[in-house]
Amino acid sequence: xxxxxxxxxxxxxxxxxxxxxxxxxxxxxxxxxxxxxxxxxxxxxxxxxxxxxxxxxxxxxxxxxxxxxxxxxxxxxxxxxxxxxxxxxxxxxxxxxxxxxxxxxxxxxxxxxxxxx
Amino acid sequence: xxxxxxxxxxxxxxxxxxxxxxxxxxxxxxxxxxxxxxxxxxxxxxxxxxxxxxxxxxxxxxxxxxxxxxxxxxxxxxxxxxxxxxxxxxxxxxxxxxxxxxxxxxxxxxxxxxxxxxxxxxxxxxxxxxxxxxxxxxxxxxxxxxxxxxxxxxxxxxxxxxxxxxxxxxxxxxxxxxxxxxxxxxxxxxxxxxxxxxxxxxxxxxxxxxxxxxxxxxxxxxxxxxxxxxxxxxxxxxxxxxxxxxxxxxxxxxxxxxxxxxxxxxxxxxxxxxxxxxxxxxxxxxxxxxxxxxxxxxxxxxx
Numbered sequence: 391x392x393x394x395x396x397x398x399x400x401x402x403x404x405x406x407x408x409x410x411x412x413x414x415x416x417x418x419x420x421x422x423x424x425x426x427x428x429x430x431x432x433x434x435x436x437x438x439x440x441x442x443x444x445x446x447x448x449x450x451x452x453x454x455x456x457x458x459x460x461x462x463x464x465x466x467x468x469x470x471x472x473x474x475x476x477x478x479x480x481x482x483x484x485x486x487x488x489x490x491x492x493x494x495x496x497x498x499x500x501x502x503x504x505x506x507x
Numbered sequence: 508x509x510x511x512x513x514x515x516x517x518x519x520x521x522x523x524x525x526x527x528x529x530x531x532x533x534x535x536x537x538x539x540x541x542x543x544x545x546x547x548x549x550x551x552x553x554x555x556x557x558x559x560x561x562x563x564x565x566x567x568x569x570x571x572x573x574x575x576x577x578x579x580x581x582x583x584x585x586x587x588x589x590x591x592x593x594x595x596x597x598x599x600x601x602x603x604x605x606x607x608x609x610x611x612x613x614x615x616x617x618x619x620x621x622x623x624x625x626x627x628x629x630x631x632x633x634x635x636x637x638x639x640x641x642x643x644x645x646x647x648x649x650x651x652x653x654x655x656x657x658x659x660x661x662x663x664x665x666x667x668x669x670x671x672x673x674x675x676x677x678x679x680x681x682x683x684x685x686x687x688x689x690x691x692x693x694x695x696x697x698x699x700x701x702x703x704x705x706x707x708x709x710x711x712x713x714x715x716x717x718x719x720x721x722x723x724x725x726x727x728x729x730x731x732x733x734x735x736x737x738x739x740x741x742x743x744x745x746x747x748x749x750x751x752x753x754x755x756x757x758x759x760x761x762x763x764x765x766x767x768x769x770x771x772x773x774x775x776x777x778x779x780x781x782x783x784x785x786x787x788x789x790x791x792x793x794x795x796x797x798x799x800x801x802x803x804x805x806x807x808x809x810x
Contacts, residue, residue, distance in 0.1 A: 432741045439734050443727045450716035450727075454614035463613075464709035465625045471706070472625075472632045475699040482641045482688055482695075489648035496655035500662045 401449045408442040411435075529696060532781075532788040533637040539781040540630040543774040544623060547714065550723055550771065551623055554616035555609070562607040573605050619717040622710045626778065629703060633785075636696045646685030653677050697789040704786050711779045715772040729766040733759050 415435035422428040563573050579599035582589060589598055609617040718724040736759035740752040767773060 429742060433738070436734055436738050440731065443731055447719075447727055449712075450719045453713050453716035454720045456612040456614060463618075464706040464713065465618075465622050468625050468629055468703055468706040468710065471699055471702040472629050475636060475695055476632055478695045479636050479639060479641070479692070482691060483639070483644075486641050486644040486648055486688070489645065489652045493648060493652040493655040496652070496659045500655070500659045503659075503662050 401445060404445055405442055408438050408445070412438045412442070528637075529693075529700075529785065529789045530637050532785040533633045533696075536778070536781045536785050537630040537634050539774075539777050540626050543771070543778055544627055546774055547623060547718070547771045550718070551616060551620050554717075554721065555620050558609055558616045559605060559607065562609055563605050566605070566607050571606075573607065574603070575599075575606050577601065613713070614717075614720070616717075619714055622713050622717075626707070626710060629707075633696065633699065636692060636699065639692055641692055642685045642689030645688040646681045649681040649684050650678065653681065693789075700782075700786055700789045704782060707782045708779055711775050714775050718771045718775075724770040724772050725766060726770050726772055729763050733763045736760075 412435045415431050415438070419428045419431035419435065422431060566573050579601035581587075582598065583601050589596075609615070611617045611621060715724070719727060733756075736752075736756040740749070740756045743749040743752040
C-alpha cells in the first residue's frame with residue numbers, strides 16, 4: 391500500500407482494499423458458529439465500511455478544495471484535446487473540399503473553353 | 508515519384524487501418540452524458556445562480572458596479588443598423604447579466620458547470636468525428652475531380668498519351684484515398700478518446716464531489732445510516748428486538764433507495780462506465796474484413 395494518500399489512484403486503491411476486507415469479514419461472520427465472534431466480525435466489517443465513507447468524503451473535500459499553483463485542471467486538459475481533435479478533423483474536411491473546388495474550377499474551365507472554341 | 512506516393516498512401520492506409528466503427532459506443536456515450544446533464548444541469552444552474560447572487564452582494568458591499576450601462580438595449584430600442592460598425596464596437600447584449608466575474612476555483616458552482624459543459628462539448632465532438640462523411644466525400648470528390656480533369660483534357664485536346672493510370676486504377680485510387688482518410692478519421696477519434704479517458708474520470712468525480720459536498724446527493728450519509736441500521740439489526744437481542752430492528756432496517760433501506768433514485772452520482776458514474784466501453788471499442792483490433800478490403804483496393808491499383 392502506498393503511503394501517500396493524496397491523489398485519486400490511492401484513494402481508489404484503499405477503497406477497493408477496504409471493500410474486499412469488509413466482504414471477507416462478512417463471509418467469515420456468516421460461517422462463524424460462535425455468536426459473540428460473529429458479532430465482533432460484523433462490527434469490524436462495519437468499522438471498515440465506516441472508514442471507507444470517511445475516506446470517500448475526504449476525497450470529495452479534496453476534489454472541491456482550491457489547489458493554489460495547480461498547473462491545469464482535467465477540464466482544461468479535456469478542452470485542449472477536444473480543440474486539437476476538431477482542428478484535425480477540419481484539416482481532413484479541407485482536403486476533401488479542395489478536391490471538390492478543383493473539380494468545380496476544371497468544369498468551369500471546360501465550359502469556358504467550349505464557348506471560346 | 509507517382510509510384511512512391513502510391514506506396515506511401517497504401518502504407519499509410521494500412522498502418523492506420525484500425526478498430527471497427529465506434530459509432531454505437533459514441534452514440535451510447537452521448538446518450539449517457541445527455542441523461543446525466545438533464546438531471547444535473549438544473550441543479551448546477553441553480554448553484555451558479557446562487558454563486559452569482561453572492562458575488563453581486565459582495566460587489567455591492569465593496570462599492571463596485573453590478574450592471575453595465577444598457578447599451579445593447581439602446582441598440583434594440585433605436586433599431587440601429589450595426590452592420591458597418593468595426594469589430595471593437597461589437598454588438599452588446601441586452602440582458603440582465605451582472606458585471607461580476609464568477610470565480611472558477613475548485614468547489615465553486617462555476618467550476619462544476621464548466622466540467623459538465625466540457626463533457627457535453629466532448630460528447631458532441633466525438634459524435635461529429637464519428638459521424639463525419641469526410642472519407643466518402645474524399646472518394647466522391649476525387650472521382651469527380653478525375654472526371655472533370657478527363658473532360659477538360661478531352662475538350663482542350665491535350666489528353667496525355669501515356670496516362671499513368673487507367674480509369675479502373677483511378678477508381679481504385681479514389682477508394683484507397685477514401686480508406687486512408689477514413690483511417691485518419693478513426694485515428695483522430697481513438698487519440699481523442701484515449702487522451703480524454705483519465706480526464707473524464709476526474710471530471711466525473713469532481714462533479715460527484717460537487718453534489719455530495721453541497722449536500723444535494725448525500726449518498727455517503729445515507730449509506731452510513733443504512734449500515735448503522737444493519738449493525739443494530741445484527742446486534743439486536745431477543746426475537747422481538749431483532750424483528751423490530753429488521754423493520755427499522757427495511758425502512759432505512761427504502762430511504763436509501765429514494766436517495767439513490769434522485770442522486771446525481773449514479774447517473775454521473777454511468778458516464779465513466781460508458782467511456783470505459785467506448786475506449787475498449789476504439790482500441791479493439793483491426794477487423795479482418797477491413798484489411799481484406801484494403802488489400803483488394805491495392806491489388807486493383809496494379810491493374
